[in-house]
Amino acid sequence: MLKHVYRLMIELTNGKWTSVILRRFVRSRISRFVVPSFARIYNLNQIEMEKALHEYPTLHDLFIRTLKKEVRKVDTSANTVVSPVDAVIEAVGSINQTSEMVVKGKTYSIQEMLGSQESANKYLHGTYMILYLSPSHYHRIHSPVEGTIVKQWTLGSKSYPVNKMGLKYGVRTLAKNYRLITEVDTAYGHMAIVKVGAMFVNSIERTHTGSQLEKGGEMAYFSFGSTVVLLFEKGIFQLDSSIHTPKDIRIGEKIGVLLQGNGRA
Template identity: 80%
Template structure:
């Protein structure tokens, strides 16, 4: 019963006033009374949390929780690309010459997603990956690679659900929701890390400062669940053979390797 209530709360966040009310509740001291039941319903792993459950004074604090340092191991291979989030890999594929990607049988335009014609060009015929975070996941986002931030920008104003139903029946959620895009230049080429909000306006908080990213370094966090879309420039990314969809993945686990633009490792 409680799980259905929580799901209803999450779906209500696509409305302006319900979003405001639920956001205020999640950040209020009253919400601490639902922290134990939420942790139980969504089977949160308390052993890996940096703090004990009773130390989270609001539901929002629990959503943006940090983990013990040893809870996630980052692959050290300099060529590897690691998952930036704890998530479910929902879709992987090629970016068409028309800039379209196909997610859950629905076409999305990365031109609309990125909002910049010049930026889009380098990703045509490249690879995309969609990683969905449910309310049960750890909500902090880490860098999948080492590299230099070329630019970072935000687009969109409202955020609608990006779960399976939202991706299938929503109105261009990945391309229209509030989103923060970070473009990173690596030794092999460019990667765009698109952080897509699922609830509330401006539900993505940036943590990282400076222009250089270490692989596994924390970049930002989501309030509640959301989605990360990774875009790889043509010819620079080889998918890890064991990856399939849907697949549960954790931060630091290998999702592929970077290769030189001429195809060499």
């Protein structure tokens, strides 16, 4: 019963007009009055912020805040993969031969997530990682690797919740939500960085220009909370032994290493 009620609720509240209304509010000057309570309720770490709380003119400006440069250290070892976001690692696993992954007991199609079988084929038998951002997290997305962007595209229009309830009761949220997909060619093989919009959020803003990515460099930002899915080709990624799920992680922290797979040197 709860499953059907939850699905009905999110079907009625993730459409175009509800998103527009909320987006207008969080970008309005009126929203500045809820900035202090938002910071208190979500226990934001104000010491890390580049600005003081009273300097954010809207709630949206607080959501997309930047941090002091020294508060995030990026692992600079040549073959490491670092977290692209401050988040909770919710799931890590293998992509099977039918391009599917199982997250929170639900099966997701990589083909549907990426939009074509051709895009999905290179990730068969590879690894996926799901990183969830709550409203309390820093919302900017940084590159987990050094490499070259070979393709970037958007898919989807809905914005179902991507928190634990959304993953459990939603309808293929990771494959249906609005998403911005960046495919990266590294010295070790290909990976995809799938930025998935959350409830009310059909906006993922790119801040990076050009085709070259620097590990730890900023790529884009979300409004509200959301999810990032990392996909790795078969044989090129080894998870760090310290990673378990769920696990809190910060930008720049090591999540694994790239291996010499697919004939790469």
